Amino acid sequence: MAELKRVYLDNAATSWPKPESVYRAVDEYQRHLGCSPGRSVYRDASRADQTVADARHRVARLWDAEDPQHLIFTFNGSDALNLAIRGALRPGDHAVTTAADHNSVLRPLRFLEDAQGVRVTRVPCDAAGHVRIDAFAQALLPKTRLVAVNHASNVTGTLQDVPRLVEIVRRQAPDALFLVDAAQSLGHLPLSVREWGVDLAAAPGHKGLLGPMGTGVLYIRPGVEERIAPLRLGGTGSQSDEDRQPAILPDKYEPGNHNASGLAGLAAGTAWLEERTPAALRSHELTLIAALLEGLRGIPGLTLYGPDDPLERVGVVSFRLESFDPHELAGLLDLRFGIQVRSGIHCAPRMHAAIGTLELGGTVRISTGPFNTLEDVEYVAAALRELSRAP
Structure with a gap:
C-alpha cells in the first residue's frame, strides 16, 4: 500500500515544519560554534553572545517590547508562566484567572492555593469561549495581586479582548499585575505589549514563533521586575565575584547555560516571520x-x-463527530488519511467544562500553521464527510 501523504494539523501543540533557515541555524550552531554564551571573550564566544542577543532583539521587536533586556528566555511557555505566577505571588495574595486558561496557568495557581494560601478566583466563559466580562469585573478585589488571562484558547481558538480586560483591571485592582498567555497568538497575528498595556506576557518559542522546542519567552514591563522573584539561581557570567544573583536584566532570571542552539533557531524563525x-x-x-x-x-x-x-479566533478549531470518541476519530484520520490532529482535553479542563465536552472526553482539534494550504483544510473536510457516512 502506498504511504499516505502527511497532513500536519497539530500546530497548536508545536509548529511543523519549520522554515529551512531554522534547521540550518540550529545545525550551524551545534556543528561550528557550540560554545557557551556569556562566559568568555574569545571570538566564537562573542559570536555565541551575539546569537542570543539577536534572538532577544527579534522577539522583542515582534512583540513591540520597550527594551529587549526585559525579554527573558525560558525553556518553554510553561516555564515562562511559572516564573511570572510564582515569582509574583506571595502567601495570602489574591489572583484571578479564567476558564479559558491552560494548565500551565491553572496548575501553578492551584499549587500556590494549596501550599501558600493564595486565594484564586476563576472567571467563567460563555459557550463560545469568551470570558464573561461581568464576572471578570466582579472577581477583582482592591487587593488582587495578579490577573492571568489566556489571549487565544488552545481549545476553541477564541481571542479575548485583552485591552478591555486590562482597562477593567487598572480601574478596579490598580495594584494587580496583568499577565497574558500568548502561547497561541504570538507569531500568528500582530501584537503589541505596549498597546495592550500588560505587565507580563508569556509564550513558547516552538509554536507561532517557529523556533525549536526548549525555548520560551517572558516579557516583563520595565519596573515590574522589582515585584517578580527569580525561581532559579546560579551562574550568569556576570558579577561573578558575588554570591547573590545579579539584579540586572536579563541575568536576574537566566542562570546557567542558555539553550543557545535553540535560540539560534528561534532567531531564524522570528526573522522568517518578520520578513513575511x-x-x-x-x-x-x-x-x-x-x-x-x-x-x-x-x-x-x-x-x-x-x-x-x-x-474572533486563531487557527484552532475543535469539533466532535457523532458516535465517535475523539481519540478514535483522531486515530482514524491518521490511519486512513494521514491527517495528524490532536484529541482529548488539551490541558484545558475548564474550557471543556464551559463548552460542555469535559465529560465527553474532550474534542478533536485541528490547528493550522503558516505552511498549511487550502488543499489541506479541504482534504480534512472531505475525510470527515467520508467518516460521517460510515456505518
Whole structure:
C-alpha cells in the first residue's frame, strides 16, 4: 500500500515544519560554534553572545517590547508562566484567572492555593469561549495581586479582548499585575505589549514563533521586575565575584547555560516571520479558518465549538463527530488519511467544562500553521464527510 501523504494539523501543540533557515541555524550552531554564551571573550564566544542577543532583539521587536533586556528566555511557555505566577505571588495574595486558561496557568495557581494560601478566583466563559466580562469585573478585589488571562484558547481558538480586560483591571485592582498567555497568538497575528498595556506576557518559542522546542519567552514591563522573584539561581557570567544573583536584566532570571542552539533557531524563525510580516500571516490564517469552518459546518453529526466569526479566533478549531470518541476519530484520520490532529482535553479542563465536552472526553482539534494550504483544510473536510457516512 502506498504511504499516505502527511497532513500536519497539530500546530497548536508545536509548529511543523519549520522554515529551512531554522534547521540550518540550529545545525550551524551545534556543528561550528557550540560554545557557551556569556562566559568568555574569545571570538566564537562573542559570536555565541551575539546569537542570543539577536534572538532577544527579534522577539522583542515582534512583540513591540520597550527594551529587549526585559525579554527573558525560558525553556518553554510553561516555564515562562511559572516564573511570572510564582515569582509574583506571595502567601495570602489574591489572583484571578479564567476558564479559558491552560494548565500551565491553572496548575501553578492551584499549587500556590494549596501550599501558600493564595486565594484564586476563576472567571467563567460563555459557550463560545469568551470570558464573561461581568464576572471578570466582579472577581477583582482592591487587593488582587495578579490577573492571568489566556489571549487565544488552545481549545476553541477564541481571542479575548485583552485591552478591555486590562482597562477593567487598572480601574478596579490598580495594584494587580496583568499577565497574558500568548502561547497561541504570538507569531500568528500582530501584537503589541505596549498597546495592550500588560505587565507580563508569556509564550513558547516552538509554536507561532517557529523556533525549536526548549525555548520560551517572558516579557516583563520595565519596573515590574522589582515585584517578580527569580525561581532559579546560579551562574550568569556576570558579577561573578558575588554570591547573590545579579539584579540586572536579563541575568536576574537566566542562570546557567542558555539553550543557545535553540535560540539560534528561534532567531531564524522570528526573522522568517518578520520578513513575511504577521499581518500577511494572519491574512493567510483567516483564509484557512474560513474555509475550514465552511467545510465542516455541513457535515452530518459534526458539532463545532468556538466563535462563528473567523476574526474572533486563531487557527484552532475543535469539533466532535457523532458516535465517535475523539481519540478514535483522531486515530482514524491518521490511519486512513494521514491527517495528524490532536484529541482529548488539551490541558484545558475548564474550557471543556464551559463548552460542555469535559465529560465527553474532550474534542478533536485541528490547528493550522503558516505552511498549511487550502488543499489541506479541504482534504480534512472531505475525510470527515467520508467518516460521517460510515456505518
